[in-house]
Amino acid sequence: MITVPRITLDALIELYDVFFIDQFGVLRDDRGAYDGSTSALQRVKDAGKTVVILSNSGRSGEYNAKRLVKLGFSASSFDHFVTSGDVAFSILSAADSPIKSGALCFTISSGDDTNLAERLGLKVAKTALEADLLVISGSEAERISMDDYRQLLQPAAQRQLPCFCTNPDIHKLVGGSIAPGAGSIAKLYESLGGDVRWLGKPYREIYDFALTLASAADRRQVVCIGDSLEHDILGAQGVGLASVLVQTGVLSSSTEAERQDLFLSVATPTYLLSAFR
Template identity: 50%
Template sequence: MSTQLDGIRDLAERFDVFILDQFGVLHDGTAPYPGAVEALVWLKQAGKRTLLLSNSGKRSAPNEARLAKLGFVSGSWDHFLSSGEVAWQSLRKQLSNEAGLRCLLIARDGDRSAVEGLPLTLVDTGEEADIVLLSASEGDRYDLDHYRRLLQPAAARGIRCLCTNPDKIMLTSVGPRFGAGRIAELYAELGGEVAWIGKPFPEIYAAVLDLLGRPEPSRVVCVGDSIEHDIAGGQGAGLRTALVMTGVLETSSQAERDRLFAEHRATPDFLVRTFAW
């Protein structure tokens, strides 16, 4: 049974280290949630350590720049780690002896930050690719059949696919749409092999805890809006979890949330209506 709390202040009385999701907790992709900017600042002033952990296929620096543009106070968090950053660092090591691989990059708005500085040659079709990198979805512009046609040739040839944004639902200006994680599922359905980097998978939590200096797990709480990613991932890493009722769950019923708790075998320790003090 989850404990209902009034706000982030109640969590601050219980924990010293906060691992916070970005989309759906701090902002909706276009603007901060009411009170979120101030809550981050107050956590900092209360002496709490905060790490923002995002299933963004972009590297950490572009994500932090976007937060500043949205009105968040630079320096009000201690660390930012994205799945795209973890993937980029891993690929840099893996590709040191594989320069020139042809990469089909699935991203948004022509963004190339996921591969900048890597020895990859970008191509436009699955027929040409030696590797597929799924960093984002344009599910608000294309349907799944678009991605099926694009990816089928690569999957049929056994080309490896790396998904650096496991979110299956994303928030857009026109409402929730399928995310890069759903495209990765499609790739697997087409017979391709997918490697996942991000929440809820262990690799990214190992990187987080290393970055934080291996704090006492009982003093750490993961705050998120996704049961599948934030709650299951945090619990899998042996950490306490808090679920906010914004983001992907904003219009969900209690019955729907209970179904997701059962499906992912993950019930949050705490429930908070929104990320506000």
Template identity: 45%
Template sequence: MTRPPSRPVTRLRDIAPAYRLFFVDQFGVLRDSQAAYPGAIEALRQLRAEGRKVVIVSNSGKRSAPNEERMERLGFERASWDLFLSSGEVAWRMLAARPASERPKRCLILARDGDVSPIEGLGIAVAESAAEADLVLIAGSEAPDRTLADYQALLEPAAARKVPALCINPDMTMLVAGGTAFGAGRIARLYATLGGPVTWIGKPYPEIYRSARAIVGLDGPALGIGDSVEHDIAGAKGVGADAALVLAGIHAGEEDLEAVYLKEGARPDHVLERFVW
């Protein structure tokens, strides 16, 4: 479509009529780590009221259900979306599709709060260390409490044995209180440099979008809305959807977005100051 406007579009209603399906990011668009953004609850509700299909597509390493429960606690209504699909959910479905005999036996999980939902009910034990793991699941970063050097020391025994890793949260940067920190994607990149094989699940990789379309059963014009050029904008453009960048997340205060577009090789079709109707 067209190049982004010279000044941000301030209302979602200006662009919504052109699309049937919306891939909406969670963190940095609808909410931060503490609360819903002003106007986001109503904007999501209004999209559904207009008859649009809404899929919340998140790089959360947790499965969809705990994400939806958190959204409800923040005041969002489940009726405001047709599907919530997290990268953790996609990973669980991929592992569940394997015969039980072909699933890993012991999994080392890296997560912020000890979440093990991506392997629940699959007969996979939690490994106590990288030395005994036959799968590494990179679901979250504990930065700034842990450094990349801490993660390197933790993961080297698994990387040396070429233990496969699933990165189910490809975000390189995450929002934390007071700013940003390195995300799970940086840990996965580190693991790859140590020689460990990594499979990436989530935005900008196409499988999560394909899974979402298959579940909702809808083709036609789609718009991806997110706050990350690297993940949300590149991901949407990579599967043939249009993209809208929201400036309330990790690019808030960015002085040279053109440089970001060039670096990531992706340019949004629209720019929104916030996710408001």
């Protein structure tokens, strides 16, 4: 049995100077802020810590920050909001980008979001049949079946369109339950023979981006707080950062035996925190 020590938020404040905090499952769900999370985030910032919200969202950090403030979080309670969408834009807009301005982009997202394509100066493709590349930034699997997504993706896979997944989350929180996330759709594309470039947690680029933004030279002073072993904890482990698994979000209904299996097969957090409050 793997024993992971429990810790309090006050103890974390004493131990670390830079906090990378996940959004969904830690601070909020799709319905709003978790009880106590707004004051807890302000408490970390008031202690003089550098706070970076680190989210697997295909939308920009600016968009997400405004949405967080609307949910009751103070804009003064965090220094930066970094998303996988921001990292994707940074990489795909660079001089050595594998895509060309004006290319036709077919986007699978939530709420018909085509933000990344627009930021990159790409044209919107209505179907995969006319597209030059594919972006998977979100999921509406709560209302669109995975079989329907398979049919959407099949023409792209047959044409071997390059795919960029800007939200690797395998699961998403919807109305208190869990549904397949954008990462599950990207894995489906891979199963059809498509090639996917993954951008976001647990991959290194998003951590390098956040570490630079936070001017965090000493990684021993950085802690990552998240609800996903596959993304938050595995990602932190991969870049040598301490991690805290909160028992809200995607693992809130898991048993101790199920968590133990995941500790062995996926990643083991440095600490456990019952909730971010």
